[in-house]
Amino acid sequence: MTGTPLLEVRNLVKHFGVTRGLFGGQAGAVRAVDGISLSIGRGETVGLVGESGCGKSTAGRAILQLHRPTSGEVLFDGKDLTKLPDRDMRRMRRHMQMIFQDPYASLNPKMTVAEIVAEPMVIHKLVPRAERGARVAELLELVGLKPGVASRYAHEFSGGQRQRVGIARALAASPDLIVCDEPVSALDVSIQAQIVNLLEDLQERLGLTYLFIAHDLSVVRHISRRVAVMYLGRIVEIAESNALYDHPLHPYTQALLSAVPIPDPAIEQHRQRVILTGDVPSPVDPPSGCRFRTRCPFAMEICSRVDPPLADHSGHKVACHLHPAPGG
Amino acid sequence: MATGPQSAEAAGPVLDVRGLTTNFYTEDGVVRAVRDVSFTVMPGETLGVVGESGCGKSITGLSVMRLVPDPPGRIDAGAVLLEGRDLLGLSEAEMRDVRGRKLSMIFQDPMTSLNPVLTIGRQIGESLRRHLGLTRAQARARSIELLKMVGIPHAGQRVDEFPHQFSGGMRQRVMIAIALACNPRLVIADEPTTALDVTIQAQILELMKSLQAEHDSGLVMITHSMGVVAGMADRVQVMYAGSIVETATTAEIFANPRHPYTVGLMQSIPRLDARDKARLQPIGGLPPELIDPPDACPFAPRCTYARPACLEARPPLQAVTAEHASACWFWDEVSPRRSLQLAAGASR
Numbered sequence: 001m002t003g004t005p006l007l008e009v010r011n012l013v014k015h016f017g018v019t020r021g022l023f024g025g026q027a028g029a030v031r032a033v034d035g036i037s038l039s040i041g042r043g044e045t046v047g048l049v050g051e052s053g054c055g056k057s058t059a060g061r062a063i064l065q066l067h068r069p070t071s072g073e074v075l076f077d078g079k080d081l082t083k084l085p086d087r088d089m090r091r092m093r094r095h096m097q098m099i100f101q102d103p104y105a106s107l108n109p110k111m112t113v114a115e116i117v118a119e120p121m122v123i124h125k126l127v128p129r130a131e132r133g134a135r136v137a138e139l140l141e142l143v144g145l146k147p148g149v150a151s152r153y154a155h156e157f158s159g160g161q162r163q164r165v166g167i168a169r170a171l172a173a174s175p176d177l178i179v180c181d182e183p184v185s186a187l188d189v190s191i192q193a194q195i196v197n198l199l200e201d202l203q204e205r206l207g208l209t210y211l212f213i214a215h216d217l218s219v220v221r222h223i224s225r226r227v228a229v230m231y232l233g234r235i236v237e238i239a240e241s242n243a244l245y246d247h248p249l250h251p252y253t254q255a256l257l258s259a260v261p262i263p264d265p266a267i268e269q270h271r272q273r274v275i276l277t278g279d280v281p282s283p284v285d286p287p288s289g290c291r292f293r294t295r296c297p298f299a300m301e302i303c304s305r306v307d308p309p310l311a312d313h314s315g316h317k318v319a320c321h322l323h324p325a326p327g328g
Numbered sequence: 329m330a331t332g333p334q335s336a337e338a339a340g341p342v343l344d345v346r347g348l349t350t351n352f353y354t355e356d357g358v359v360r361a362v363r364d365v366s367f368t369v370m371p372g373e374t375l376g377v378v379g380e381s382g383c384g385k386s387i388t389g390l391s392v393m394r395l396v397p398d399p400p401g402r403i404d405a406g407a408v409l410l411e412g413r414d415l416l417g418l419s420e421a422e423m424r425d426v427r428g429r430k431l432s433m434i435f436q437d438p439m440t441s442l443n444p445v446l447t448i449g450r451q452i453g454e455s456l457r458r459h460l461g462l463t464r465a466q467a468r469a470r471s472i473e474l475l476k477m478v479g480i481p482h483a484g485q486r487v488d489e490f491p492h493q494f495s496g497g498m499r500q501r502v503m504i505a506i507a508l509a510c511n512p513r514l515v516i517a518d519e520p521t522t523a524l525d526v527t528i529q530a531q532i533l534e535l536m537k538s539l540q541a542e543h544d545s546g547l548v549m550i551t552h553s554m555g556v557v558a559g560m561a562d563r564v565q566v567m568y569a570g571s572i573v574e575t576a577t578t579a580e581i582f583a584n585p586r587h588p589y590t591v592g593l594m595q596s597i598p599r600l601d602a603r604d605k606a607r608l609q610p611i612g613g614l615p616p617e618l619i620d621p622p623d624a625c626p627f628a629p630r631c632t633y634a635r636p637a638c639l640e641a642r643p644p645l646q647a648v649t650a651e652h653a654s655a656c657w658f659w660d661e662v663s664p665r666r667s668l669q670l671a672a673g674a675s676r
Binding site for chain 2: 028051052103108120158160188189190191192193196200215217218219221222242245246255257258259260261262263264265267268271273275276277279
């Protein structure tokens with residue numbers, strides 16, 4: 001990857017206030033995203049994984065400014081989105097789109113497929129009215145739907161087909177970056193593969209850049225060039241996907257990977273699992289020092305005192321006292 | 329009556345389902361949810377039931393429990409023999425004595441299957457008092473033991489708490505405690521870990537495995553995940569459109585799948601340990617309607633092996649070996665390699 005990245009996130013923080021009582025005195029904050037940094041090159045796919053509540057979806061939304069970040073910078077093509085006034089931000093939005101998890105909830109039931117797919121063109125004034133029909137047909141064909149479905153409503157479709165409509169809508173504005181938030185997890189396995197292949201084809205044809213947020217580690221490995229692992233609002237490890245999956249360094253990544261069942265009984269029989277005890281602590285009051293230490297099988301004295309920074313081991317970054325920065 | 333792990337009739341299956349047929353009578357027509365399904369589960373055995381939404385795997389489980397909502401659902405044919413006794417012939421009152429005592433079920437979503445206004449202790453104690461005649465105090469003491477058994481810390485204190493005070497994984501542990509309270513002969517688990525995170529899933533599967541080994545009960549594990557089945561099941565049956573399309577030991581079905589749908593399921597999922605990024609092989613098309621299905625192979629419209637014979641009659645399960653059966657007319661041609669060749673040919 002050369003040149004400036006399409007997206008560069010620096011120390012992104014998003015806290016949600018917790019109010020107490022009827023008049024809402026601030027009682028604390030859910031530290032959903034607590035200082036993450038990451039960059040994505042043009043045409044690249046970066047996977048963002050973690051368990052529920054780790055902040056991965058909030059991170060995606062904060063990057064797109066759907067939640068305005070509490071602090072930090074989001075450089076898109078060199079421009080800091082966090083500094084843009086709402087009006088300018090709206091103009092920027094056509095360059096970055098989102099595909100949502102639930103194709104049942106994310107499509108307006110009162111709109112036809114044609115209206116849903118054309119909406120971004122109308123909002124961003126991209127295509128003259130007379131040409132919209134042709135552009136909608138072209139987009140539907142691109143995502144593998146027959147142009148004839150344009151006059152139908154979302155409820156007439158299966159989950160996989162609805163997800164195709166959602167993808168066509170995301171493509172309508174000819175974006176550079178698409179944030180995919182669990183795009184296949186609501187779909188049956190045989191349909192998941194159809195959508196994953198479609199996303200890969202579209203990337204190749206249109207040069208798209210993806211931030212692929214998911215909890216399914218196998219799908220993320222398949223589609224991503226690099227993968228970042230989140231735990232309690234932080235990125236704990238980020239590396240090229242084969243390096244991360246074959247040689248995970250962070251104890252949390254190791255546990256996460258060892259917990260994923262592999263569809264091969266010969267392998268499953270001899271697998272050693274790292275079974276984590278307990279549950280994820282509350283993001284309102286995360287543990288001192290390393291946030292994973294309360295569940296970490298290797299926790300040491302230093303872990304409760306010092307928050308480990310993300311240390312760079314020739315491109316493979318990890319935030320753990322077991323792997324301090326080389327020479328640091 | 330002894331409820332210990334040792335079973336007198338250890339030789340026979342704990343569950344023997346024969347020709348089970350469950351239909352739903354809707355305004356649009358008769359939905360053929362479960363079509364002539366037969367299988368057995370031995371004591372101490374885990375049977376994995378795999379398939380996608382709408383394949384009939386959950387309705388099979390509910391039919392065995394006799395919990396199919398009626399109307400619109402109805403079990404129209406078959407027998408469900410639990411230790412030799414046909415549950416379909418029992419009255420509702422007799423069935424209530426069987427559920428929870430001999431036969432219990434663990435559901436996918438522990439939040440909706442626990443009563444939010446009763447303490448955990450009351451909910452575990454309910455079946456202990458009803459089936460085993462324990463007093464309130466005895467039931468509470470036993471509930472605490474059960475909570476300890478499923479790995480809930482501070483069980484003595486948590487027994488008096490309510491479901492909302494437990495995390496998702498802890499609630500599923502409570503559900504397991506309730507299911508195992510009376511030491512049933514058979515447990516049906518319907519996607520027990522689907523709603524849970526992967527590290528919590530590993531905890532729960534580990535727990536279920538060790539408890540089953542201890543109690544020697546039969547386990548029916550209903551899931552959409554080939555990975556879960558690979559690690560948990562002794563035998564696997566794959567369901568599609570209400571029927572069993574393939575059944576074999578776990579090792580055999582993964583090494584030598586003989587139904588195009590089974591092969592398709594395996595090739596459509598990326599593997600965690602796959603270094604190369606070979607293109608996924610999706611199964612084209614969509615699952616069929618279950619209303620008035622034609623007398624044809626239900627998978628034929630999506631099948632790369634399909635030919636005219638497939639549309640003329642529905643193939644029954646045919647023996648591949650003594651322990652392996654496939655509902656495909658052309659099972660002897662089916663292999664993962666052939667499927668890849670056919671897929672490559674079709675896309676050209």
